[in-house]
Amino acid sequence: MILSIMDYIVTARKWRPQRFDQVVGQEPITHTLKNAVRLNRIHQAYLFAGPRGVGKTTTARILARAVNCKNPQDAEPCNECDSCKAILSGTSLDVIEIDGASNNSVDDVRNLRESAIYPPIAGKYKIYIIDEVHMLSTSAFNALLKILEEPPKHLIFIFATTEPHKVLPTIASRCQRFDFHRIEIDTIIKNISNIASAEGIEIDEMSLFTIAKKADGSLRDAQSIFDQFVASSGKVISFDNIKSILHIIDNEYFFKVSDAYKQKNPQMAFEISEELTQNGYDYSEFLSGLMEHFRNLLFARVTGKVENLDLPKALAQKYLDESLHIEIKDLIRILNLIAQAEQQFKFASMPKIRLELLLLQIIEMPSTLEISALINEIKSLKNIPQAQVVSETKPTPSLPQTNLPQSKPAEELPEWDRFLEKYNSKINGLKAFMQSGTLKVEIREKQIVLIAGNELTYTNIKSKLKVINQAVKEFFGQEFDLKLIPAYKEAAHSEFPNTKKTEQVPAETNVTPTAPPESKTEVEKLLVELFNAREIPLSK
Structure with a gap:
């Protein structure tokens, strides 16, 4: 049991890439570095920048092995020679890894400079890999600058950082910079799926997607989450277990x-x-x-x-x-x-x-309506009979049958005479206006139209419309659509030839529109055409 525990290696270390072509999601960078090794165009200093867990330190180690490899294979390290094995085991004296967070003082950099001038022991180059280099102090950066300006031929610096903007410009300008990007979700899914297959672990598509999304572009984070799920679920990982472990919202x-x-x-x-x-x-x-x-x-x-x-x-x-x-x-x-x-x-x-x-x-947010759809809807009203439009837009309850004929002058109806006699005192002026000829009344089916011949009659009757409407409902036992028309404004009405035209005022219905302005939008033109709308100038 103790032996099996000691043999366990976490996925991120067990499946760490050992060659350039195994690095996941950073193909442009690995391709450039391979060409540099193949053409023997090795720079004195490299700056690897990017988020955590995307392969910066791994690529630095591969590069260190590639330049010192005894038997390189197409610019790839063989990982079999003594130099490669020593670097892999961490015992090589020619490749030194330094943590910039804990070795960030001027004295640490001075010690580095003193040891860096000595040539490599076994390999061709002496390589310093400084991780989290942005943690160095300003004095430490300045101390490092001297050796970067005039480095020995055998010396290579590889800096790795998650915050390249904190690196002094004088240092960054002397480095070849490579920006490692976040790894795509599909690439992470493919990598974890391959690892699961190799380990004999079953995992569904939704679980793979959740791991990749939770990792936020970091392959190392994805592999760590995968280890957590394996520890919880064993050889079969389901999405339900993942939801409970990560406490994610479905x-x-x-x-x-x-x-x-x-x-x-x-x-x-x-x-x-x-x-x-x-x-x-x-x-x-x-x-x-x-x-x-x-x-x-x-x-x-x-x-x-x-x-x-x-x-x-x-x-x-x-x-x-x-x-x-x-x-x-x-x-x-x-x-x-x-x-x-x-x-x-x-x-x-x-x-x-x-x-x-x-x-x-x-x-509760109301849906929007395109102007084009509104215009088409208005245009469609042209093909609908007016009675149908009224019934659709303003439904009225079913009314009892009446003996009143359709579209007939009120003077010819005995019922209207009795109505005037009964409500003459309540609706003062209605009977007098009709007798003088300045008001005409037409009764249609479910509609009473009052036609005013001059402005005095129109103003007087308009103030009494509610009273007239209530009286009509009481007398006839049903509701009528009451309309008042200022006929004195309309040239088409010839019943009142002696009536002078006055300045137009807003009317309730059926007023002939004034001449539209020259520039109108399509919607405004439709409103004028269909509904007799007219523009009312704003008061100054």
Whole structure:
């Protein structure tokens, strides 16, 4: 048992690349270094910059072995000669690794300078690998500068750092700089999958994706997470175990939010919030995931493709299907809401309520309508009969049958005479205006039209429309659509030839529009054409 424990090596060390072509995700850098070794164009100093766990120190060690290898194979170290074996075991006197964080004083650099002038013992070059070189003090950098300016021919420096901006420009300018980038999710998935197959471990696609995403571009982090899952689950790793170990928020929570938006179901906002609280999830992490969720929907909606989303195929297809139900402008508005909430969240005294407010804003957000769609909708009204438009836009309850004929002057109806007699005192002036000829009344099916012949009549009757409407309903036992028309403004009405035209004032309905301005948008032109709309100048 003790022997088996001592034989165990963590995945990151066991599967550390030993050749340039084994370095994962940094092909441009390894290709350049191989050519430099092949052409014997070795620089005096190299600066390897990039995030953690992407292969900086590993590449430095491979380069150190390659330049000192006795039997190089296509610029690759053989890993079999005495020099390669000594470097691999860490016993070589020609390759010295220094931790810049713990050896950052001027005295440490002076000791380095004193030993660096001596030639290598077994190999061709003497190589110093300084990790986290940005941790050196300014005085230490200045002490190192002298030997970098005029280095011995046998000396090579390889600096590795995660923060290259902290390296003095005088040092960086004397180095060949290589920027190591974060490793792509697909590359990490492929690497972990190969390791799992070699180790005889079963792992599903969703688990591989979760490991790669959690690693955030660091292969070493991904391999460490993989070790953690193997220790927990054994030879079979399932996504359910991963969720419980990493305490990650399932994508289903984010799809619940988009489903609630489509269904306009505000109750789900509180249900989602309660589930997050019960499971102990971090609200900030949920907001970040929600932002990424709607970003994926937007990407799928705009491009119609999901290959670049770095998602499992089933999940990517789900995003593509869901994106078809939400408009692009709505997705942009939702992303803006989430971004604003993230900024306010850190200052919120009650984060749960702020989260619920965000979810309600998303769910209750009205959908946008394209101007082109609105124009097409307005144009379609031309083909709909007016009676149908009225019935569709303003439904009225079923009314009892009436004996009143359709579209007939009120003077010819005995019912209207009785109406005038009964309500003459209540509606003062109605009967007098009709007798004088300045007011005409036409009764149509479910509609009474009052036609005013001059401004005095129009103003008087307009002030009594509510009273007239109530009286008509009481007398006839049903509701009528009451309309008042200022006929004295319309040249088409010839019933009142002696009426002088006055300055136009806003009327309630059916007013002939004034001449439209020369420059009008398409929507404005349609409104004028379909609804007799006219422009009212603003008062100065």
